[in-house]
Amino acid sequence: MTNKRRLAVGAVAASAALVLAGCANGGNSASDSQTVTLRLWDENAAAVYKTIAEEFEAQNSGIDVEVETVPWADYFSGLRQEVAAGQGPDIFWLNGANFAAYVDAGQVAPVKDVIGEDAAARFVPAVVDQYSSKGELYGIPQIFDGGIGLFYNADLLKEAGVDPAELQNLKWSATGGEDTLLPLLQKLTKDSAGRNALDPEFDANNVVQYGFNSAWDIQAILLPFIGSNGGTFQNGEQFTFSTPETEAAFKYIVDLVDTYHVAPPAADTNNNGDFSRDAFLQGRMALFQSGTYNLTNVNDSVSFEWGIAPLPAGDAGAVTVAPGVSALINAASANDEAVKAFAKYLSTAAGNRPFGEAGVAFPAVSEAGDAFQSFWSAAGVDISALVVGADQTVIEPVTGTKFNEAAEVFMPIMREMFLGQRPVSEAVAEADRVANEVVNG
Structure with missing residues (x-):
């Protein structure tokens, strides 16, 4: 495959x-x-x-x-x-x-x-x-x-003692509910000494294998997570980053990077949209959430056994984008x-x-x-x-006559949020404000 x-x-x-x-x-x-x-x-x-x-x-x-x-x-x-x-x-x-x-x-x-x-x-x-x-x-x-799915490296799963069947019904929760995704990602993340992220001695500064590709990726990461928490990215052309459901989804996504260290640091991914894909192709990432547009990239490039599992479901179920x-x-x-x-x-x-x-x-x-x-x-x-x-529930893709203009002002804020330089609540409120000023201007 x-x-x-x-x-x-x-x-x-x-x-x-x-x-x-x-x-x-x-x-x-x-x-x-x-x-x-x-x-x-x-x-x-x-x-x-x-x-x-x-x-x-x-x-x-x-x-x-x-x-x-x-x-x-x-x-x-x-x-x-x-x-x-x-x-x-x-x-x-x-x-x-x-x-x-x-x-x-x-x-x-x-x-x-x-x-x-x-x-x-x-x-x-x-x-x-x-x-x-x-x-x-x-x-x-x-x-x-x-739709979007979970590309997986079957060899890395086997090394961690994970059966691919465990990927079929993954759940995550931003509200303290059932969460089987996070512990799995911790199990699949390793430091240079071979310790996974569940180990108290895990060295987050020397990660050699990541569990997942959490990052600023609107189509593959943000929209599915936001939708599966009952949130929206936009309402018409208005941005809705700071609504409770969307803010909570952002918090979960960012925590995977900065708190749990199961995804590459934003310093690597903020300005390189191919970093996570390349890490997966090189056998340095166990799960890669992506879509049909990366099928050929994976099929032509990898040397390991792989497959595709369904998206994890949030409190509002599994939501994709097409x-x-x-x-x-x-x-x-x-x-x-x-x-x-x-x-x-x-x-x-x-x-x-x-x-x-x-x-x-x-x-x-x-x-x-x-x-x-x-x-x-x-x-x-x-x-x-x-x-x-x-x-299947599908969240609307991004839109708007001024979307690109708005992105120029909200993206620096969101990059700082993923870097851990701004609290999520502060960042999404400010991003909403400046983006909608552009839209309404």
Whole structure:
């Protein structure tokens, strides 16, 4: 059981992001063929789009599709400037946190004229909801992450005398209720002398194996813990960090780092979102809470036996999150027939199924959804813990036209909280205040 998430197709250097001025108009080549540009941040998905583009081009002579990848760290800043200037790629990926700002600015086009009035019915409803505004669908849903689960290192569990079956019904509590998660994480955390975190002599300053990846990770850690304690991250666009349920969830998450030392220190994770993943891949972390987006990373990289268990349940049960990604049509390219043709193809099962067939992500076209599970089943990997069931509670992903602006002011506070430099109650109250001042400003 194993996987990784990065291949290279048409990579675009961040420093060159602003020289793509002609892309939004589907420029012509010397042979009079039309070029449609598609930009995204994920190299594995870019490889899939290359396959999709080849099939589309075979059916549509005279149209060439150019796939561009820009690294996540540089993606949104360059894209925002280009699209605001009426330039940039014809079609581009967006996530939920950035979607609303482009809609409000009139920089992306509704898709009903491209894929039909009732075409939204062919997509996974949760992703349609995420990319709809005032009754209009603005994105062509492409993939969704499925749920979050507990990736586990079976070898480390065996060394600690833990049967993987013990992971099936883990519980945690921020209110003093039943908690089987914390003692398990303590048992799975070791110092350089081989003592686990339950040992009175445990040396928290010399940890060589962590039990868990508690850290500032909105999708994999914060939202599931907050939801399973009955809290919310936002109410509409308003931030709700300081509500009692959410504050208590933050306290539990931070204590795993700073009080119990069963997760890496925030000095390692605050500014390195890959630290915990890499520690798990290297065999230095027993449990890694993550989603389908890390399936390939684990499968292609590890040398140990592994599996995926369900999320731990809080006082409000187990709550997952399943955000999606959509392809948005640049308003500056919306009337280009070649762009419309490719965008429509992306909304079909044929134009979406390759994501599942490559094992990259759940396709957002419902008809193509079984391809992803079939891929991993054939690879001998049981992903049932990541499949969002109809009866499963799902917390909404982050959203808002000013989410990124708000994050710039609340993130320094939250980083200090994870470092143990601010009490949780003080930090969440201040983060709420400054973030909502941005939202309401």
